[in-house]
Amino acid sequence: MEFSGAPILVQSIAQQDVKSVVPPQYIQPPENRPIKPSTENATDHQIPTLDLATDSDSNLLRDEIRRACTDWGAFHVVNHGVPISLLDEIRKLGSFFFEDLPMAERLRYACDSNSPASEGYGSRMLVAANDSVLDWRDYFDHHTFPLSRRLPSKWPHFPSNYREVVEEYSDQIKLLAQKILGLISTSLGLSSSFIEDAMGELYQNITISYYPSCPQPELTLGLQSHSDMGFITLLIQDNVAGLQVSKDGEWVTVDPVSHAILVILGDQTEIITNGIYKSSQHRAITNASKPRLSVAAFHDPAKTTTVTPAFKPQRYHQVLYGDYVSSWYTKGPNGKRNIDALLI
Numbered sequence: 306m307e308f309s310g311a312p313i314l315v316q317s318i319a320q321q322d323v324k325s326v327v328p329p330q331y332i333q334p335p336e337n338r339p340i341k342p343s344t345e346n347a348t349d350h351q352i353p354t355l356d357l358a359t360d361s362d363s364n365l366l367r368d369e370i371r372r373a374c375t376d377w378g379a380f381h382v383v384n385h386g387v388p389i390s391l392l393d394e395i396r397k398l399g400s401f402f403f404e405d406l407p408m409a410e411r412l413r414y415a416c417d418s419n420s421p422a423s424e425g426y427g428s429r430m431l432v433a434a435n436d437s438v439l440d441w442r443d444y445f446d447h448h449t450f451p452l453s454r455r456l457p458s459k460w461p462h463f464p465s466n467y468r469e470v471v472e473e474y475s476d477q478i479k480l481l482a483q484k485i486l487g488l489i490s491t492s493l494g495l496s497s498s499f500i501e502d503a504m505g506e507l508y509q510n511i512t513i514s515y516y517p518s519c520p521q522p523e524l525t526l527g528l529q530s531h532s533d534m535g536f537i538t539l540l541i542q543d544n545v546a547g548l549q550v551s552k553d554g555e556w557v558t559v560d561p562v563s564h565a566i567l568v569i570l571g572d573q574t575e576i577i578t579n580g581i582y583k584s585s586q587h588r589a590i591t592n593a594s595k596p597r598l599s600v601a602a603f604h605d606p607a608k609t610t611t612v613t614p615a616f617k618p619q620r621y622h623q624v625l626y627g628d629y630v631s632s633w634y635t636k637g638p639n640g641k642r643n644i645d646a647l648l649i
């Protein structure tokens with residue numbers, strides 16, 4: 306796009322007439338390019354699914370959580386209490402924004418492309434790392450908690466229920482995040498409010514990501530390999546596969562399950578659990594035939610909060626969350642480089 310300050314959007318590139326090649330800044334170096342996952346042993350590589358209808362005090366659920374967090378750092382939850390109709394509604398809003406609104410209308414909500422994590426419509430995750438390869442993804446980021454950050458007037462006006470649905474989704478997903486943080490805490494013998502208390506005021510961002518179909522999926526990534534910075538991310542996807550989590554050095558595709566919510570452990574959970582639970586390294590791949598949509602709700606502490614391991618001997622340095630975020634945006638994620646730098 307030519308206007309200064311406006312983000313360069315993947316959708317505008319994908320819609321151009323010359324569709325057979327991607328611009329060079331989207332081409333990953335050979336070592337990061339996706340390789341088709343082997344279909345052998347596919348059934349051995351399904352991320353775990355936890356049924357939250359099981360009594361949350363039961364040892365069974367705690368054992369399952371412990372196993373899923375230790376082995377994967379990511380798992381699906383079902384019977385999670387968030388109405389399935391609400392999951393469908395927010396996916397519908399996302400598709401409407403990216404597929405039905407004209408570009409000129411979408412650009413009314415453009416984020417400030419010079420400041421990291423600014424609210425609105427954009428494409429570039431990193432600002433300072435000018436030399437990094439770009440992701441084949443556009444997004445709309447909503448600031449939803451604390452309520453003082455929630456300004457629905459900055460969100461799309463169409464369809465008319467857009468803001469109401471995002472607010473409802475934000476409230477419901479926050480309750481689920483708090484429940485899961487409680488389960489994670491008790492699964493380690495901590496009090497159920499331990500992580501929530503350590504987190505202090507909860508910050509939530511909801512990012513709808515849109516990955517246009519890509520003429521050269523073998524050369525690109527929708528989202529580069531990273532772990533999420535905060536405590537936990539709750540993610541839903543549409544019916545197009547593309548999210549992969551790293552498991553024992555291999556990339557495993559997370560099959561879309563429309564009624565399930567994917568829990569992704571973030572770096573602050575790795576720190577507070579002293580590495581007993583590891584944050585999940587994940588990425589998104591692209592495909593040549595269909596666009597893909599996901600909705601991620603991130604749950605983070607305030608930038609003034611210091612996160613410290615709950616167990617001794619400490620294997621990670623404590624960190625001021627604001628410093629962690631600045632370093633992540635400046636250096637880029639590069640897999641789990643940022644959390645690895647805190648290892649003692």
Ligand SMILES: O=C(O)CCC(=O)C(=O)O
Pocket residue numbers: 512514528533540542547548587588589598599601
């Ligand atoms: O789109 C996806 O499935 C992944 C999104 C994600 O990992 C993120 O936004 O941090």
Ligand SMILES: [Fe+2]
Pocket residue numbers: 531532533538587
């Ligand atoms: Fe992520």
